[in-house]
Structures are given as structure tokens and as C-alpha cells.
Amino acid sequence: MFQTSVNSYKPHILIADDSRGIVQLLRSFCEHEGYRTSEAYDGFQAIQMTQTLQPDLVMLDMNMPKASGLDVTKAIRSDTHLFDIPIIMLTGLTGREERLKAVSAGVSDFQNKPVDREELMLRVRNMLRMKKMSDLLQEHNRELEDLVQQRTRELEKVLAEVTEANRSIHEGYAETINRLAVVSEYRDEDTGMHIKRVSLNSREIASALGMDSGYVENLGYAAVTHDIGKVAIPDQILLKNGSFTDLERSLMMKHTVIGAQMLSGSNSPYLNMAEKVALTHHERWDGSGYPNQLSGETIPLEGRIVSLADQYDALRTQRTYKPAFSHKKTYDILTLGDQRTSPEHFCPEVLSAFKRIHLRLEEIYQNFQDSLTLEDSLADTLSN
Ligand SMILES: [Fe+2]
Ligand SMILES: [Fe+2]
Missing domain, CATH: 1.10.3210.10 (Hypothetical protein af1432)
Structure with a gap:
């Protein structure tokens, strides 16, 4: 996740592809841009690493052993802690049907193989920017929620104090009235x-x-x-x-x-x-x-x-x-x-x-x- 308070923070990208050559290539693109990277070589590993590392972006191959890119996407989207991580899917010449399936599973963007470095890095930058905005918004919402809860607690405390003060004033009046009455009686x-x-x-x-x-x-x-x-x-x-x-x-x-x-x-x-x-x-x-x-x-x-x-x-x-x-x-x-x-x-x-x-x-x-x-x-x- 982005640490918004630290300017030197390097975004972290998980690259998942069963081809070591492609992984190396993508890693060199990313590191050249100053991003940190981690690598997964099958779908199962990709899911596990996404859960433990919570990267800022995932690049996924469509066809991988153990779990396909589509399965990985579904797993990420169904996890409340990971659902907003951008996913770029790397595909060969896939048909329209397959792409629609991937979009409906939650893929954020596509990149055709062979990869065009400039185009891919442009997409990555855009995705990371959106992710950063989304993180900022979430953080802001959390702060707001905390503030509302804190104010609510303060209000409840004041209300309890006022209620207690009213009760003792009420008792004071009641006692005074009764004592006055007893005097007369x-x-x-x-x-x-x-x-x-x-x-x-x-x-x-x-x-x-x-x-x-x-x-x-x-x-x-x-x-x-x-x-x-x-x-x-x-x-x-x-x-x-x-x-x-x-x-x-x-x-x-x-x-x-x-x-x-x-x-x-x-x-x-x-x-x-x-x-x-x-x-x-x-x-x-x-x-x-x-x-x-x-x-x-x-x-x-x-x-x-x-x-x-x-x-x-x-x-x-x-x-x-x-x-x-x-x-x-x-x-x-x-x-x-x-x-x-x-x-x-x-x-x-x-x-x-x-x-x-x-x-x-x-x-x-x-x-x-x-x-x-x-x-x-x-x-x-x-x-x-
Ligand atoms: Fe009387
Ligand atoms: Fe009387």
C-alpha cells in the first residue's frame, strides 16, 4: 500500500508469468522506472504473494499453471483487503469473449504480448496514479470516520455529564421542597x-x-x-x-x-x-x-x-x-x-x-x- 506521508516511497509491483524470460524483461522495465518488484511463476503463487505483500499493482499472465490469470483476478477481487489493487493482464491474441470475461472478473487493463515497453509503462503509471488517489481517499475517509467517532464519544460524554448535572439539580429541588414542606407540617x-x-x-x-x-x-x-x-x-x-x-x-x-x-x-x-x-x-x-x-x-x-x-x-x-x-x-x-x-x-x-x-x-x-x-x-x- 502507498505510504502517503513518505515521498520517497517506491511503488511495489508483482509480476506473475510462467515464462522466466518475460518476468525478467518486465522486471527490468519496472526497475528502470524506480519501482520495486516481486515475481511469481504460477497462479497459486501469485495469489499467495498478493495476499502477503499487498503490492500496489499486479501484472498477470493470462495462462499460467495451477491457476489462470482469470482465477487470480477473481481471488484478488473477492478479498476486501486487496480488491482495489490494479491488475494489468498480459495476453496473446485473445478473442473478444475472453477479454470480456477478464474485465467482468475485475481486470483493470490489458497489454498485448509482445510487450511494448513505452505503452506498458504508461499504463502502469496511470494505474498507480489512480491507486494513489484511491488510497488517499480511503485514508481520508478513515480519518473522517475516526474524527466522527471521536466527536461522538465526546458528545456522549458531555451529554452524560449534563444528564447527571440535571439529575442532581432535580434532586436538589426535590429535597429543598420536601424540607420546606416538612418545616410547615x-x-x-x-x-x-x-x-x-x-x-x-x-x-x-x-x-x-x-x-x-x-x-x-x-x-x-x-x-x-x-x-x-x-x-x-x-x-x-x-x-x-x-x-x-x-x-x-x-x-x-x-x-x-x-x-x-x-x-x-x-x-x-x-x-x-x-x-x-x-x-x-x-x-x-x-x-x-x-x-x-x-x-x-x-x-x-x-x-x-x-x-x-x-x-x-x-x-x-x-x-x-x-x-x-x-x-x-x-x-x-x-x-x-x-x-x-x-x-x-x-x-x-x-x-x-x-x-x-x-x-x-x-x-x-x-x-x-x-x-x-x-x-x-x-x-x-x-x-x-
Ligand atoms: Fe391549605
Ligand atoms: Fe393540606
Whole structure:
């Protein structure tokens, strides 16, 4: 093969002919031109030497013992390492049919015997030039392929680094959100399990509504901080045993606005959604909620979902003013209403999604009971 980086490289020619006289003659022509030569005296030897020496050009006699020039040509062309070596076939007065066979086997050019030195060397030079171009092209292609592979590996490495960075940012947000939420829950009659269950309930309802996995995941985090604003409510109101005065109730309602303010102004999609959830999870579809008496679709979907997810869990849980209700009773209250709750409070689509998957919420309630500690809850929420 050509060593393109070495200018003094002498092309190597294999001469195969059973006539020693012709071999000598051709060798002297070639060496006069500065080419290196090797000799083979039958077809079999020609194939072997082509394989081991990989010359830059082969001169072949048509009729040789053991394997004909045609057989040698076929063997060279069927080898992926040799297939582009130029072959000049030396022939006597062969007919058209024979020449066509040789061309279709892969012979590059012919030279009639007796050999005309000038013509043969001209053909050799042309063939070698073409071979050199072909080698250069192959080398260039190999370099390009190497470059593409190297760039691909670099890109894959960068992509893996970005993915890892995203994952740790994601975990950082998730942990911050959960820790914030745990802080708020420490002071409430709710436990860490309440936020866990509301988060899971919200995810279930969002999935049942056909929301995509990114939305469902964001909402799972956003729901965790729905009551974060309670950290700013004084203990005597937050932990009061008995009914609120009007002033206490209006202060209590402020946990929505305060929570939204705490979560506002972030670039994080979780926190942006969390802000909306904190602000609107007590709004009602019929406009009777707080803090802004929004109604219908002016309430963001995430607020509508968390509203029902939160109400379900509140009804299941014992409060100072009420016992814990069964799943059946809770289902009836949410879908049929009672003195405090009405189906009109909920987005009809969210309510009908709840009706489809209500047993999943019962499962979540049973699986995440309040006997677990806040730390368990935190670890558990982070691992989901
Ligand atoms: Fe709330
Ligand atoms: Fe809640």
C-alpha cells in the first residue's frame, strides 16, 4: 500500500508469468522506472504473494499453471483487503469473449504480448496514479470516520455529564421542597404523611386526566408545598382547638397567599407550579373558595387537582372538629356533598377522574399511614 506521508516511497509491483524470460524483461522495465518488484511463476503463487505483500499493482499472465490469470483476478477481487489493487493482464491474441470475461472478473487493463515497453509503462503509471488517489481517499475517509467517532464519544460524554448535572439539580429541588414542606407540617395537626399522600393523590388524578409524565412529576413536587404558607400563621390560630373567629379565619386563609409569595420568582418549573398550587388549592369551581374567589377554568388545573387531592385526605383524617371518615363516606361526600362540601366545589373533569381512580387514593391512604415519622416521610418522598 502507498505510504502517503513518505515521498520517497517506491511503488511495489508483482509480476506473475510462467515464462522466466518475460518476468525478467518486465522486471527490468519496472526497475528502470524506480519501482520495486516481486515475481511469481504460477497462479497459486501469485495469489499467495498478493495476499502477503499487498503490492500496489499486479501484472498477470493470462495462462499460467495451477491457476489462470482469470482465477487470480477473481481471488484478488473477492478479498476486501486487496480488491482495489490494479491488475494489468498480459495476453496473446485473445478473442473478444475472453477479454470480456477478464474485465467482468475485475481486470483493470490489458497489454498485448509482445510487450511494448513505452505503452506498458504508461499504463502502469496511470494505474498507480489512480491507486494513489484511491488510497488517499480511503485514508481520508478513515480519518473522517475516526474524527466522527471521536466527536461522538465526546458528545456522549458531555451529554452524560449534563444528564447527571440535571439529575442532581432535580434532586436538589426535590429535597429543598420536601424540607420546606416538612418545616410547615411540624407545626400543624397534619403529619408528614399528609403531604406525601396529597402529592401521590395529585399525581394519580393528573395521570387519570391524561396529563404527560413531566406534568405529573412536577405536580407531585408542587403539591408537597401546598400549605407551606402555614409557617407564617401564629400557633394560637394554627393549633386552636375550637372554631375560629372571623379574624382568625381570615388570617388562616392567608396561608395561600403567603405560601405563593414564599415560592414566587423562581426559575424552577417545580416552584412555579408550586406557587400556583399554594395560591389556588382552596379556590372552588363555583367561585366560593379563597383567597380570590376564582371560578371555573380561571383556577389553574394544578390548583383544581390539589384541591380535591387535599380534601380527600382531610376527610380521611381525624381533626379536632371531626372524626376520620371511611373511603366510602369520603367518596360520597366528595361526589354527592354534605353540609360543608359540595360536588360543585370541584372541577367536573377532576371529579370524574377521581371517580375513575378513587380506589387508588384509598390504597395510598392505607399504604402511607401517619405512624411513620416525618423523617421516614421525607426519605420516602425523595425516593419517589
Ligand atoms: Fe391549605
Ligand atoms: Fe393540606
